[in-house]
Amino acid sequence: MNKEVISTRQAVCILAAFICGSSIVLGGCTDAEQDSWISLLVSQVIVIPMVLIYARIIKNYPEKNIYQISEILFGKIFGKIITILVTWYAIHLAALVLRNFSEFVVVVSMPETPQLPLMMIMLLVVVYLVKSGVGTLGKWSIIIIPIICVVVVSTTLLLLNQVKVNNLAPFLDHGTKIILTCAYKYFSFPFAETVLFLSIADCIKKENGPSKIYVCGILFGALILLLAVVRNILVLGPELMKSEYFPSYVAARIINVGDFLVRIEGSITANFILAGVTKVALCLFAASKGMASLFNIQDYKKLIIPVSLLSLALGCIIFKSTMEMVNGLDIYAVYAIPFQIIIPLIIWIGSEIKTRTGGQSGNENMAK
Amino acid sequence: MVTFLVIVLYLFVVLFDFLPMIKNGKKKECWVYSVLLIISFCVIILFTLDIAVPSPMIFIKQVVGIFMKT
Numbered sequence A: 001m002n003k004e005v006i007s008t009r010q011a012v013c014i015l016a017a018f019i020c021g022s023s024i025v026l027g028g029c030t031d032a033e034q035d036s037w038i039s040l041l042v043s044q045v046i047v048i049p050m051v052l053i054y055a056r057i058i059k060n061y062p063e064k065n066i067y068q069i070s071e072i073l074f075g076k077i078f079g080k081i082i083t084i085l086v087t088w089y090a091i092h093l094a095a096l097v098l099r100n101f102s103e104f105v106v107v108v109s110m111p112e113t114p115q116l117p118l119m120m121i122m123l124l125v126v127v128y129l130v131k132s133g134v135g136t137l138g139k140w141s142i143i144i145i146p147i148i149c150v151v152v153v154s155t156t157l158l159l160l161n162q163v164k165v166n167n168l169a170p171f172l173d174h175g176t177k178i179i180l181t182c183a184y185k186y187f188s189f190p191f192a193e194t195v196l197f198l199s200i201a202d203c204i205k206k207e208n209g210p211s212k213i214y215v216c217g218i219l220f221g222a223l224i225l226l227l228a229v230v231r232n233i234l235v236l237g238p239e240l241m242k243s244e245y246f247p248s249y250v251a252a253r254i255i256n257v258g259d260f261l262v263r264i265e266g267s268i269t270a271n272f273i274l275a276g277v278t279k280v281a282l283c284l285f286a287a288s289k290g291m292a293s294l295f296n297i298q299d300y301k302k303l304i305i306p307v308s309l310l311s312l313a314l315g316c317i318i319f320k321s322t323m324e325m326v327n328g329l330d331i332y333a334v335y336a337i338p339f340q341i342i343i344p345l346i347i348w349i350g351s352e353i354k355t356r357t358g359g360q361s362g363n364e365n366m367a368k
Numbered sequence B: 001m002v003t004f005l006v007i008v009l010y011l012f013v014v015l016f017d018f019l020p021m022i023k024n025g026k027k028k029e030c031w032v033y034s035v036l037l038i039i040s041f042c043v044i045i046l047f048t049l050d051i052a053v054p055s056p057m058i059f060i061k062q063v064v065g066i067f068m069k070t
Helices: A008-020 A033-060 A066-108 A115-132 A134-158 A176-188 A191-203 A210-236 A238-243 A247-253 A266-294 A300-317 A322-327 A329-335 A337-356 A362-367 B002-024 B027-048 B056-069
Strands: none
Touching (some): A008 A191, A008 A210, A008 A266, A033 A176, A033 A210, A033 A337, A066 A115, A066 A300, A066 A322, A066 A337, A115 A266, A115 B027, A134 A191, A134 A210, A134 A247, A176 A191, A176 A329, A191 A210, A191 A337, A238 A247, A247 A266, A266 A300, A300 B002, A300 B027, A322 A329, A329 A337, A329 B056, B002 B027
């Protein structure tokens, strides 16, 4: 079987598109209202060290994914436990994004349409992308990132005539506690979800610096998100932005240039589809590779379809309503701690100890 | 209608993906594939028939609730 490889640029684009994912439409945490953009910037202070830890794991064990690394470090049993946990997280996240997409379509345009067929349609595209391999995902990401950027920038420019700078005031009105809580929620959704990128770390060549990939990808994604959040605050105002389920979509509906450039909110839907497909695809890569590693199956591609159907089934039952989905962010921020922080920290500490005590590291294995 | 759609989807999956895998003769892969397929099929069919399936979020909320209290 040919080994799949992605370049640095492709990896950065995958990360940036993954971060945009559902956040670009859902808008992330809006508890801080007009200070949400400050929370997003503050979140980078905790995101960057965390992703450097993810990158360090890749550097210590180049051309190996998180499942292989955990078995090397902790043996079969504990390694399999970590594999089960990460695989579950990947399936769960894929289900969440699928559900976000179907709820979005139902709420904004097709209220009579059942959600299952909408999720199935998105899943068909994602399964085709995943079956084509990581290289195809990389090429896909390189194509869609400029499209996402163009849509975000153009909607922002077209809304300049609707901007009210007073919506940013009062500055730092919300206390430090709310801003920091919101910053942590930005950390857990969507930045720290990039832990799943470790499952395709075996596709990154040894020469490509993982730190550069992670930092560039995170900052690029954060920049796109920041532009979207600031646009939403300036146009909608803090109260409307907080009360709307999909603030970016509502902001785009307001666009009215010369009475002829109106109703271009379809561009936001297109953005969601493009970025959402990338996010679900990466989650399914992680889940399929995890399942294959769990059962010692050589070719993960054979399990893509059943794993994706499992995430579809989970997506159907996970929430009863849109409100439950949106309010679930508070629970998610705590629930994700083991997968985003604890497991990577354990793996990182284990890899550093093994490397420094002169045990067999990935580098030594590669030399052989 | 949605139930019919789901059955058709699974028939396609079995015919075009699962059966070729059985012909290749890899037992372990077939077992894992079939177990995952059956679980997802049961959950989706119950969902389409409006039969309540317990969501894992209930368990997750309880666990998170315990941690938040401590």
